[in-house]
Amino acid sequence: MAETADVIIIGAGVHGASLAFHLAQRGLTVIVLEKRFVAAGATGRSSGLVRMHYDTEVDSRLAWESFRYFRNWKELVGGDCGFTRTGFIQIVAREHADALRANVVMQQRLGIPSFIISAEDVQRLAPSFVTDDFDIAAYEPESGFAMPGDTALALITAARAIGARLLQDCAVTGVQTAGGRVTGVETTRGAFSAPVVVNAAGAWAGQLNKLAGLELPYDTWRHDTMFVKRPTGIGQSHPTVIDFPKELYFRPEGGLTLVGLEDGNPLGESPDGDADHAKPGFVERAIERICERIPLMEQGGLHSAHGGYDGITPDQHPMLGLAGLDGFYLDCGFSGTGFKISPAVGLCVAELILDGTAKTVDISTLSPLRFAQGKLVSGAYQNIWH
Ligand SMILES: Cc1cc2nc3c(=O)[nH]c(=O)nc-3n(C[C@H](O)[C@H](O)[C@H](O)COP(=O)(O)OP(=O)(O)OC[C@H]3O[C@@H](n4cnc5c(N)ncnc54)[C@H](O)[C@@H]3O)c2cc1C
Numbered sequence: 001m002a003e004t005a006d007v008i009i010i011g012a013g014v015h016g017a018s019l020a021f022h023l024a025q026r027g028l029t030v031i032v033l034e035k036r037f038v039a040a041g042a043t044g045r046s047s048g049l050v051r052m053h054y055d056t057e058v059d060s061r062l063a064w065e066s067f068r069y070f071r072n073w074k075e076l077v078g079g080d081c082g083f084t085r086t087g088f089i090q091i092v093a094r095e096h097a098d099a100l101r102a103n104v105v106m107q108q109r110l111g112i113p114s115f116i117i118s119a120e121d122v123q124r125l126a127p128s129f130v131t132d133d134f135d136i137a138a139y140e141p142e143s144g145f146a147m148p149g150d151t152a153l154a155l156i157t158a159a160r161a162i163g164a165r166l167l168q169d170c171a172v173t174g175v176q177t178a179g180g181r182v183t184g185v186e187t188t189r190g191a192f193s194a195p196v197v198v199n200a201a202g203a204w205a206g207q208l209n210k211l212a213g214l215e216l217p218y219d220t221w222r223h224d225t226m227f228v229k230r231p232t233g234i235g236q237s238h239p240t241v242i243d244f245p246k247e248l249y250f251r252p253e254g255g256l257t258l259v260g261l262e263d264g265n266p267l268g269e270s271p272d273g274d275a276d277h278a279k280p281g282f283v284e285r286a287i288e289r290i291c292e293r294i295p296l297m298e299q300g301g302l303h304s305a306h307g308g309y310d311g312i313t314p315d316q317h318p319m320l321g322l323a324g325l326d327g328f329y330l331d332c333g334f335s336g337t338g339f340k341i342s343p344a345v346g347l348c349v350a351e352l353i354l355d356g357t358a359k360t361v362d363i364s365t366l367s368p369l370r371f372a373q374g375k376l377v378s379g380a381y382q383n384i385w386h
Contacts, residue, residue, distance in 0.1 A: 002184060002191040005031040005165070007353065009198045010172045010185070010208060013043040014148055014339060015331050016200035017155035018346025020164045021077065026354060030164040031194070033187055035171035038156055039149040041202040045275060045308025046148035046339045047225055047258055049240055049251060051088040052112045053138050055103050055379025059317075061361045062341040062348070064112050069343035070146055077343075078161075079154030082147030086252060087239040089122060090138040092381075096244065097136055099380035104138050114140045126241075128234045128296050133245050144240055145251050148339050155346070172201075175212040181326035182212070196353055198329045203271035203309035205332035212328050216319065217371050221312035221336055222266045224278040226286050226305035227256040233296045241293075244381070248289045256303050259286045262384050265336070271309040278305035310336050315376040316383045320345065321352055323368035329353060330368050 007023055009016045012034035020030045034040070050070055052063040069076050070083045092100045100116070107114040117139045119131040125139070156166055167189065174186035175197065184193030199208045206218035230252070240251035247262040264285065283305050291297045313319060316335040323330050331349050338345070348358035357364075365377055 002193040003031065005029045005192065005194045007196045007198060008033060008185055008192055008194040009200055011041070011199075011201040011204070012038045012152070012156060012166060012168070013041045013200065013202050014039070014152040014155065014342040015202075015334065015345060016198075017152045017159065018342045019198060019200060019331055019349050020159040021155045022346045022350035023353070024159045024162045024164040026350060028354075030159065031192060032156065032164060032166045033170045033172055033185065033192065034166065034168045037168050038166070039152040041204070042308050042310040042334070043148045043152050043339065045225070045306060047249070047251065047260055048145040048148045048339055049088075049242070049249065050083065050146050050340045051090070051140055051143040051240065051242070052107055053088070053090045053103060053114060053140060053242070055099065055381045056377060057106055057110070058361065058363065058365055058377070059341070060107050060110055060112065062344045064110055065344035065347070065361055066341050073154070077154050078158050079150070081151040081154055084144045084146070085142060086144040086237060087125065088140040088143035089125065089239050089241045091122070091134050091241065091243045091245060092137070093133070093245045094135055096381065100136060100138055102380065112140070113142050114138055126238050128238070128294050130293055130295065151339070151342070172208065175208065175328070177213070177325065182328040196327050196329065198331050198349070200331040202332060202334070203311045205311045205330070209323070209330070212325050214323050214325060216323060216368060217314050218319070218333060219267045219312050220269055220271045221310050222269050222273065222307055223260060223310065223336055224282040224305060224307040225258055225260045226278060226283050227253065227258050227303040228287070228290065228297060229301040229303050230255055230257045231296055231299035233299065234294065243293055246289050246293050248293065250290060257290070257297070257300070259290050261286055261289060263386055265386070267312060269309070273309065275307040275309060278307055310334055310338065312336065314371065315378060317377040318345070318366055319368035320349055320363050320366040321368060
């Protein structure tokens, strides 16, 4: 006899873990099936930036609601998510200055602590930065980064403490249906049945959608990052930064600086590719770029580099909700920016499953059906990954 639950979640990344936590809090029996181990996918490789600056309201709302969790982790979840406040600076080129101003107004309307600052202010906050190629930036003094692996582990531990089950080394190999609705899954460890199955399989979610008979525009996205040993001249730390002019982001971690690039992130690779090593040429490009913004980095040294895979959609926004098979929900497609919104997304998807609609944040614009309807999500900055 197949084991049964109210909800089966495929994947124990930060999103599967968050959803399990919120569903278990509402009293449901939940089984999380993970083919490897907790945070084995994108979550374990994530840079962990936590900020609210976005060019669409739904993203800012999800990030802001999630920030409540990051700031009050012990009380709301338990354990430790490793949140570190560094301050966050969003740098944009001069042609995006008006869009930046409009976004900050939107974020302030939501109550988010975000301000427009001048290039001179950026110099004062980070004296080692070159600031002659932009006029203004957005500044979030409360933002920073968290530890994605720790976050996922804390969420799944809290979920298990209130009854959720986690099976690791258990790959879903088939999706069972009857009469147009999902009834369960087949796995390498037998069959499991439930009236609700959630695909939270990250870069592998496209494969599972196909197993469920769904044709959706879903791809894989590869992203490399490196850690640099920071030279002492830069000081003890520096803010977390997204730097559109240089197509770069970076943040501190102890005496290291983590660096990622917005360009050169290939689509369509197998998600089982080599994520333990960065692609040839990545480190050279990243070093060149970080040295353009912080020339003193030339005195730094490479610490390590690796890659990771996430699921990506055509508008680089997640797919949240039903997609054509009753009971089969998507909670995937986070397109390289899903970590910081994970606490709120889990809460909203739990509301969607239990109440028929998400009340905490209206996520209806992120329905997987938007692609067939031609209602893609777009903001002033356009898709950032290329
Ligand atoms: C290098 C990198 C840096 C990033 N930096 C940031 C950042 O700074 N800020 C930010 O907000 N976001 C960032 N992201 C994006 C963010 O990390 C992801 O959006 C998020 O972690 C996705 O979580 P997930 O749970 O959806 O997927 P994953 O963490 O990939 O989890 C999916 C899980 O499903 C499991 N699985 C797959 N197939 C099956 C199957 N058939 N059966 C059972 N289990 C299965 C996998 O093993 C995996 O553990 C980054 C991503 C990468 C790759």
